[in-house]
Amino acid sequence: MDFLNALVVLSNFVLIPAVAYGSQLALGALGVTLIYGILRFSNFAHGDTMAFGTMVVVLVTYLFQSWGLSLGPLPTALLALPFGILGCMVLVLVTDRAVYRFYRQQKAKPVILVIVSMGVMFIMNGLVRFIIGPNDQRFADGERFIISVREFKQMTGLSEGLAIRTTQGITVVTAIIVVALLFWFLNKTRTGKSMRAYSDNEDLALLSGINPERVVLYTWLIVAALATVAGTLYGLDKTFKPFTYFQLLLPIFAAAIVGGLGNPLGAIAGGFVIAFSEVTITYAWKKVLKYLLPENLEPSSLVQLLSTDYKFAVSFAILVVVLLFKPTGLFKGKSV
Amino acid sequence: MKKFLMASAATALMAGGAMADDHAVKLGIILGFTGPIESLTPAMAGGAELAMSEVSESGKLLGGKTVMPVRADSTCIDSGAATAAAERLVTSDGVKGIMGADCSGVTGAILSNVALANGTVMISPSATSPALSAAEDNGLFFRTAPSDARQGQVLADVLMEKGISEVAVTYTNNDYGKGLADSFAAAYAAAGGTVTTTTAHEDGKADYSAEVGALASAGGDALVVAGYVDQGGPGVIRAALDTGAFDTFVLPDGMIGPNLETTFGDEIEGSIGTAPGSDAADASMVVEKVAATGVDASGPYVGESYDAAALIMLAMQAAGSVEPGDYKSKVEMVANAPGEKIYPGELAKGLEILAAGGDIDYVGATAVELIGPGEAAGGYREIEVQGGKLETVKYR
Numbered sequence: 104m105d106f107l108n109a110l111v112v113l114s115n116f117v118l119i120p121a122v123a124y125g126s127q128l129a130l131g132a133l134g135v136t137l138i139y140g141i142l143r144f145s146n147f148a149h150g151d152t153m154a155f156g157t158m159v160v161v162l163v164t165y166l167f168q169s170w171g172l173s174l175g176p177l178p179t180a181l182l183a184l185p186f187g188i189l190g191c192m193v194l195v196l197v198t199d200r201a202v203y204r205f206y207r208q209q210k211a212k213p214v215i216l217v218i219v220s221m222g223v224m225f226i227m228n229g230l231v232r233f234i235i236g237p238n239d240q241r242f243a244d245g246e247r248f249i250i251s252v253r254e255f256k257q258m259t260g261l262s263e264g265l266a267i268r269t270t271q272g273i274t275v276v277t278a279i280i281v282v283a284l285l286f287w288f289l290n291k292t293r294t295g296k297s298m299r300a301y302s303d304n305e306d307l308a309l310l311s312g313i314n315p316e317r318v319v320l321y322t323w324l325i326v327a328a329l330a331t332v333a334g335t336l337y338g339l340d341k342t343f344k345p346f347t348y349f350q351l352l353l354p355i356f357a358a359a360i361v362g363g364l365g366n367p368l369g370a371i372a373g374g375f376v377i378a379f380s381e382v383t384i385t386y387a388w389k390k391v392l393k394y395l396l397p398e399n400l401e402p403s404s405l406v407q408l409l410s411t412d413y414k415f416a417v418s419f420a421i422l423v424v425v426l427l428f429k430p431t432g433l434f435k436g437k438s439v
Numbered sequence: 440m441k442k443f444l445m446a447s448a449a450t451a452l453m454a455g456g457a458m459a460d461d462h463a464v465k466l467g468i469i470l471g472f473t474g475p476i477e478s479l480t481p482a483m484a485g486g487a488e489l490a491m492s493e494v495s496e497s498g499k500l501l502g503g504k505t506v507m508p509v510r511a512d513s514t515c516i517d518s519g520a521a522t523a524a525a526e527r528l529v530t531s532d533g534v535k536g537i538m539g540a541d542c543s544g545v546t547g548a549i550l551s552n553v554a555l556a557n558g559t560v561m562i563s564p565s566a567t568s569p570a571l572s573a574a575e576d577n578g579l580f581f582r583t584a585p586s587d588a589r590q591g592q593v594l595a596d597v598l599m600e601k602g603i604s605e606v607a608v609t610y611t612n613n614d615y616g617k618g619l620a621d622s623f624a625a626a627y628a629a630a631g632g633t634v635t636t637t638t639a640h641e642d643g644k645a646d647y648s649a650e651v652g653a654l655a656s657a658g659g660d661a662l663v664v665a666g667y668v669d670q671g672g673p674g675v676i677r678a679a680l681d682t683g684a685f686d687t688f689v690l691p692d693g694m695i696g697p698n699l700e701t702t703f704g705d706e707i708e709g710s711i712g713t714a715p716g717s718d719a720a721d722a723s724m725v726v727e728k729v730a731a732t733g734v735d736a737s738g739p740y741v742g743e744s745y746d747a748a749a750l751i752m753l754a755m756q757a758a759g760s761v762e763p764g765d766y767k768s769k770v771e772m773v774a775n776a777p778g779e780k781i782y783p784g785e786l787a788k789g790l791e792i793l794a795a796g797g798d799i800d801y802v803g804a805t806a807v808e809l810i811g812p813g814e815a816a817g818g819y820r821e822i823e824v825q826g827g828k829l830e831t832v833k834y835r
Contacts, residue, residue, distance in 0.1 A: 115682055115683070116648070116652040116655065116656075116682060117652070120648050120649075120652075247681075248681075251683075252681075252682070252683025253683070256683075264682075264683035265683075266681055266682055266683055268681060337645075340646075341645035341646040342645050342646070342674075344643070344645055346643070347644070347645040381649075382649065385649050385653070386649070386652050386653065386656070387636075387652065387653040387656035387657065388656065389656045389657065390655065390656040390658065391656075405636060405653060405656060405657055406656075407653055407656075410638070411638070411649040411650050411652075411653060412639070412641065414649060
């Protein structure tokens with residue numbers, strides 16, 4: 104019984120939140136990694152691209168809510184998601200036409216593109232705040248819980264409760280579907296194959312007749328979709344606030360680099376590595392240990408390695424360690 | 440050149456004279472109209488402006504002067520912005536006294552950077568940090584809200600009476616939160632309670648599940664959330680409810696507000712809180728009149744704001760001057776016994792007595808009694824969430 108209780112506490116406070124957070128990071132990191140692999144630069148504007156897509160979703164959700172449209176127990180935002188993706192696609196394509204294409208034609212060095220993307224980041228950042236404001240937006244509706252703490256306790260009779268929020272469930276399911284679609288696209292379709300070819304060796308790909316502008320176009324479309332989905336899931340699960348999306352950039356980059364930049368599988372693994380490290384290192388283990396250890400060994404302190412304020416420091420530390428000792432990342436990406 | 444200088448000096452003198460002759464006395468109202476307590480501040484400003492219009496309409500202030508409020512935004516959290524706003528009030532608008540600021544951190548900043556430098560009187564309706572009691576103020580700073588040293592004690596008493604002897608504490612990481620958490624922890628430990636852990640939370644985060652995880656691990660019968668109702672506070676409560684970590688919350692004044700009812704309703708049934716208030720005085724007249732102007736006046740500190748503004752004007756009358764240097768010494772005199780008791784809505788009567796050379800004891804909306812370094816002695820309402828509503832169960 105004690106063991107089960109410990110497991111339930113661990114799931115409630117560590118496993119479930121980390122899996123949901125990890126999925127969100129993985130989707131974000133996939134976008135970063137695709138751009139790095141195919142367009143060959145680190146896109147610092149990714150967090151704000153996510154914010155923009157999510158903002159469109161939020162606005163459309165509000166519109167649907169005012170019309171009385173809903174998905175029953177599921178959040179209305181899922182219905183608004185395609186519109187957000189479209190809005191985000193328009194944004195990134197316009198940005199590409201107006202900004203990135205120029206530097207691509209100049210064959211600018213990646214480091215210049217990085218700085219350019221930083222400028223784009225600030226503009227998008229301002230745009231989002233200008234349109235929707237800097238405040239919290241709560242747009243989650245529908246059923247809040249798949250299992251609430253009270254129901255779980257009644258069902259199992261355990262003294263500890265477990266809650267799974269609808270948004271956490273949706274996050275994981277959506278992430279799995281999106282990742283499956285992405286891999287199918289990259290591995291099975293002609294366009295996907297040409298994108299990988301372009302990523303592996305640009306000159307060879309051009310020689311074999313691949314149209315580079317088409318590859319770039321598809322990359323941006325996919326990245327916009329990924330960013331919007333990731334942003335919307337994060338916003339549903341937590342809350343939408345432009346500034347937090349800007350802050351998300353660090354864990355997302357950490358995830359992409361830990362996994363190996365340019366490697367989609369690595370991005371997913373990296374997302375979960377970062378999420379689990381952040382959550383487990385800042386979690387206070389006292390309650391779990393209390394159930395597992397014999398009474399006389401019970402810890403009197405909280406058994407917390409780092410205060411929760413240092414959450415971002417964890418991704419930073421991992422980033423530095425990986426860059427120092429394995430610059431290509433866990434999954435053999437390109438070296439940074 | 441010499442002539443020109445003389446001319447400009449003369450013009451400046453005349454301009455100065457014109458200003459002094461002006462019948463309107465300007466008073467600054469500096470509150471966080473944007474920021475973490477933005478839902479409370481419109482009613483607070485309304486309270487202060489009510490007192491000012493009451494005095495203006497009576498026509499009894501220093502031979503018929505009117506009082507004009509000038510609003511400024513303290514942002515509640517950004518000391519730089521608050522200082523700039525207060526500086527503008529004093530130097531550009533020429534206010535003769537400041538009603539504010541609201542949050543403890545910005546109040547301290549305005550006091551040391553603007554009020555002290557310019558010799559302006561400020562009376563805060565809601566800054567409650569114990570640290571402000573010891574701040575250097577040259578007799579310029581007062582507050583109609585009690586120090587949190589007192590609120591910590593009251594909270595501890597309430598909890599011990601309810602038989603809650605083990606709590607976890609989380610506070611918003613600023614002067615207000617830290618001061619309150621410290622004073623509560625000290626009082627609670629002295630009363631025999633156990634604080635399992637005390638952690639800070641940063642306002643404005645998307646998600647507080649990690650913080651709540653740590654608090655849940657430490658355990659306790661209830662969670663004390665010394666935060667802000669429009670900021671991280673509700674996020675912490677939401678995360679605690681979702682994970683089933685706590686279902687009873689202890690909510691100090693910053694968390695008591697109408698948004699709490701609309702966000703949580705009966706989900707936090709049985710939670711307890713404290714907010715300044717007293718049964719020796721009745722703030723309902725102020726609250727009703729402010730509510731009649733269309734703002735939501737169910738939050739705290741509306742009466743305190745009315746009293747803060749009233750005290751400034753009564754002190755001016757007692758000193759026979761609108762200059763802060765003259766009237767600062769009269770604030771405590773009009774607020775405390777001896778003298779005729781003045782209740783809300785009776786400012787005209789108070790002005791009359793003072794004009795005749797009499798003495799008043801301003802009671803106002805919140806039974807103002809200034810003690811020690813010019814702060815309210817402090818009565819508190821004990822609040823319980825019953826049927827999804829914040830109900831006052833007792834006065835302390």
